[in-house]
Amino acid sequence: MKSKITVMLVDDHAVVRAGYRLLLSGTPNIEVVGEAERGEEACQLYADTRPDVIVMDLSLPGIGGLASIRRIRSRDTSARILVFSIHDELIYVVRALEAGARGYITKSCAPEILVEAVARIASGESFLEPEIAQRLAMQTLGGAEATTALNTLSAREFDVFLLLAKGYTTREVAEELRLGYKTVANYSTLIKSKLGVNTTAEMARLAYQNGIFKT
Amino acid sequence: MKSKITVMLVDDHAVVRAGYRLLLSGTPNIEVVGEAERGEEACQLYADTRPDVIVMDLSLPGIGGLASIRRIRSRDTSARILVFSIHDELIYVVRALEAGARGYITKSCAPEILVEAVARIASGESFLEPEIAQRLAMQTLGGAEATTALNTLSAREFDVFLLLAKGYTTREVAEELRLGYKTVANYSTLIKSKLGVNTTAEMARLAYQNGIFKT
DNA sequence: GATCCGTCGGGAATATCTCCCTGTCACAAG
DNA sequence: CTTGTGACAGGGAGATATTCCCGACGGATC
Missing domain, CATH: 3.40.50.2300 (Response regulator)
Incomplete structure (x- = not known):
């Protein structure tokens, strides 16, 4: 046996x-x-x-x-x-x-x-x-490497992503990065589209799930 | 028997x-x-x-x-x-x-x-x-309220909080909970005020920091 | 009965988002 | 040198969302 x-x-x-x-x-x-x-x-x-x-x-x-x-x-x-x-x-x-x-x-x-x-x-x-x-x-x-979808973001987009996910308002992000309000608003839309999410809260969730924030 | x-x-x-x-x-x-x-x-x-x-x-x-x-x-x-x-x-x-x-x-x-x-x-x-x-x-x-501020939310408010923090849109929350869109929108504002945050992403962050979501 | 408080939503003004478009710059390929 | 291509920065207009203020209702509580 x-x-x-x-x-x-x-x-x-x-x-x-x-x-x-x-x-x-x-x-x-x-x-x-x-x-x-x-x-x-x-x-x-x-x-x-x-x-x-x-x-x-x-x-x-x-x-x-x-x-x-x-x-x-x-x-x-x-x-x-x-x-x-x-x-x-x-x-x-x-x-x-x-x-x-x-x-x-x-x-x-x-x-x-x-x-x-x-x-x-x-x-x-x-x-x-x-x-x-x-x-x-x-x-x-679809992509080259193990693309977390986050990797499809450009550097600037990622900057905006991080701050938005942290809870900054669009206006605060604009100030922080010295960008126009409209620019950030447009990035925000673009990022959500790239990541396939509808809300900034979901972006935050993505950030946490990818271990970008500690806790 | x-x-x-x-x-x-x-x-x-x-x-x-x-x-x-x-x-x-x-x-x-x-x-x-x-x-x-x-x-x-x-x-x-x-x-x-x-x-x-x-x-x-x-x-x-x-x-x-x-x-x-x-x-x-x-x-x-x-x-x-x-x-x-x-x-x-x-x-x-x-x-x-x-x-x-x-x-x-x-x-x-x-x-x-x-x-x-x-x-x-x-x-x-x-x-x-x-x-x-x-x-x-x-x-x-211990008497002192180990109040995470989250405890100041009513039951209904907490429901809305959970879904918003998860990334649901206002409209989706309304559907899930069978509430009017306006009701959820109002709750959203009220909750942010109670928690002292400005964005839903910050709500999500609070949720994660309090260990409410698994990841 | 009077008074909160939680729950549920309407109305109106304001803020924000979305979509489309223009323009610049850098860099790479033809 | 010219022609993409793609990141970067923002304007305009209309659609959505948020805010704030308000009314209504049912339960508690006093």
Whole structure:
């Protein structure tokens, strides 16, 4: 008989881990052999148990998910990590893959996808949630690099973007940058159009989600 | 033989719901009789199935968790709702209880707590996660309002605040909450005045700084 | 009953946004 | 040298949005 796929779960929410454990354990050839709730803990536990696959959330207390991935991979480049995150923004996907993850799925995917992803990662393949893979492909085709849409902004546009996102009024931005009110108003419209948002509040949200502001 | 406790799950992530379903179904006297992923859907489903307990996430697409709670309770004041949120900030707890929730636990609690909470809520009691209950008591004792200025907002104002901060336009907020455009516009002005900000982007910033949004 | 307060919106003046357009400058390709 | 191209800066006009002031209603509270 073939041996089971061993899996380690990393998520800071115990209830969530328990749910996944049940989901995965319902599959005969998968066995959850360890759980961690912090990045540091995960590194240690991986070194000790060497599971086939690590299923990891990105928003971890402490060093965070990305740093955890890098740390684990720096000690064992064959480590297979599947990111299982709440975020579906491409920038997260790109960063996770850059860090060394083998797969990425979101928590809004169907339960079967999780099981499938674990199996594929274990067999050495990579796995992206289909909808994300498609968007990633679209974006890669559309632009040169991992374009966060923010990268499509010119320098001046980005200046305006930052201040608006911070909560400056159009008039305040104009003063700050020594521009005419109309100029800033026009930039504002242009930026929203480029970013595909309707309000400045949504711009702020983009800024936070891309980690442009600390907190 | 005593009949089972019927439970309805409301969470926008299918995988997460699946996990909870397994967790709860593992307990003999609990039965999950329905699932919804949006607030509107939850209201309808509750009206149709009348489960003993609703287990609900707060961050739902559309009208959001708080408005959902209020809507359900406005049609059936005996509805028993257990909020199961990722947020542990007290402001969420207070808001949820004000809206009519009977209990509040976070996703970082132990799995047994979920089962216990459901049982307690079903029996008519209320239930707060111990750690939260303690912090709530501390704050209340502390006397000095740990007023984030956000606490000066009324329930309705907070609804509008949340959506505006999320990036909704005035018109979209009006639709979501079924209010007149003018009403929302007036609320918007009032809220900005109460919070001492000039733009909706600054509202968004406040929201992020108070940990109201996940990212 | 009188008085707040929260909720919901109308009206009118004002501010802002959007869309289209002009013009300059720098820089690169033909 | 000429011809793009694209960032940069703003004007004009009309559409939208915001502000401020107001009335109305239902609940509390005193």
